[in-house]
Amino acid sequence: MVLGCRQADPGGHGGGDGGNPSSETDAGQPGTDGGDAGTPQDGGGPGGTDGGTDAGVPLPRYPGNRQGYVNPIPAENQHAGDPNWRSGFSNPYAKQIEGYADRVSALAGDAVRLMVRSDAARSASWTLYRIGWYGGAGARALASGTAQVGSQPGCPEDKTTGLVSCAWTPAFTVTVPGDAVSGLFLVRIVRSDNIGILIPLVVKDQRPADLYFQSSVTTAQAYNDWGGESLYDSDDGVMGGFAVQVSFDRPYASDGGAGQMLRYEALMAHFLERNGYDVSYTTNLDVAREGLDGLLARGAFLSVGHDEYWPGEERDAVQSARDQGMPLFFFGANAAYWKVRLSNPGADGNARVMTCYKKNPAADPLYNTPQQTGRYRDPPINRPEEALVGTMYESWLLFGQPWTVQGSNNPLYDGTNLHDGDTLPQL
Known part of the structure; x- marks a missing residue:
């Protein structure tokens, strides 16, 4: 997994500081603090995408001016779902x-x-x-x-x-x-x-x-x-x-x-x-x-x-x-x-x-x-x-091999209770 790639340029634009979500009132303005606290409902969303700065040079914010914008995802997910959407029928792959x-x-x-x-x-x-x-x-x-x-x-x-x-x-x-x-x-x-x-x-x-x-x-x-x-x-x-x-x-x-x-x-x-x-x-x-x-x-x-x-x-x-x-x-x-x-x-x-x-x-x-x-x-x-x-693809097929944990302080391991040297069989 590769996260948050940006192309560096001579002006010092880099990966940014991650930033906080930007609110509807300042979403179109460049800033140096990564935006305000924001919420998903006001167009920020967890994580944000405004980027902040890394060398005192403000990065452009995308998207642009969103005055009055509302993120529809939280309200959409308040609707009742159907837990049987993938069940209740058979598909035997026989071209019926x-x-x-x-x-x-x-x-x-x-x-x-x-x-x-x-x-x-x-x-x-x-x-x-x-x-x-x-x-x-x-x-x-x-x-x-x-x-x-x-x-x-x-x-x-x-x-x-x-x-x-x-x-x-x-x-x-x-x-x-x-x-x-x-x-x-x-x-x-x-x-x-x-x-x-x-x-x-x-x-x-x-x-x-x-x-x-x-x-x-x-x-x-x-x-x-x-x-x-x-x-x-x-x-x-x-x-x-x-x-x-x-x-x-x-x-x-x-x-x-x-x-x-x-x-x-x-x-x-x-x-x-x-x-x-x-x-x-x-x-x-x-x-x-x-x-x-x-x-x-x-x-x-x-x-x-x-x-x-x-x-x-x-x-x-x-x-x-x-x-x-x-x-x-x-x-x-x-x-x-x-x-x-x-x-x-x-x-x-x-x-x-x-x-x-x-x-x-x-x-x-x-x-x-x-x-x-x-x-x-x-x-x-x-x-x-x-x-x-940022990476090249290559493939070596090693079947039946365990995954040995290294670098367990990486955030990707948060909440797993895994430590360096632990193994996960057949992974």
Whole structure:
């Protein structure tokens, strides 16, 4: 985990002093004390993102002037949750029912079309959930309805690239409530025989929140092998065993259809919202499309979970934001490792096709151009991830080895009752 990275500059701008939350009355003014005490309700949130100073030079504050701004997260989490949001149905991964949305992200009020295939024509119920704390329930229902689900046409595969892209007819449409707070969302669809799926969605907003939580949809799609093709597999042996193109117009094969949202991101959302942090949510695709201005409208950037595949536009925007004083937080390993290319914009303006030539980058038709794909660290890209994250990714698989505690005075060990020399077996 890498926390609070800032690019040093000749003027003495560095990591800052951590600061305290800034209140709505002074959020837009530079200061030397890191802001006032603040509360989550008045736009500060625990921790703050204003940075303070480290050499007598005030850092810019992000976001900018927030006169009258109110953090909606504490009030949102006062609503009653549904502790059964992940239960009450079965998903045997046998393709009885599967589906995808026509977009990865939406705004409050947007109509999202759901493409659903069922191996038998049946009635189904659906519920739109927002993931949060909600007193420990973990999610709350914002909308619900019924639909008929049935057969859909097959999804053709491009035998050259491995691209599997579906063109299914919408089964129903979900309108995101107009007062919905930005967050990680799931559409749960359950057939009348109690077999169901989950379809992920990120709801965005335009508010100048303290924290900007990125859902790593590009990495989830890279690993998605629905239809036998992913950037790690190719049933048809494309490019030495890896597909070079994947589509968002297909279901997720893992985690009941939720991709990697539950596995890598939901628990972080629970933590942040339980503690009242002022957080807004986005995706890699949105960061790439909105660029630097979209980032600087918020506080700190949070790379959460498995965030391995980055479009070049995202890398440019995040690095530029860092250079202008925006704090970056990386809560996972292997971030910004592969460079991908986006194409085929969909209903939300975001790409529906992602390209990456991993096995043989020189085979990329755009090789040796600014749009080429491959590992960021490799020539001719030559942009190693450590230039952004501060560390380089490497992997040695040691199975069955204990974790031996060292440096137990590190705050990461607070509350664990662990001491130097203690071991945790099989970790």
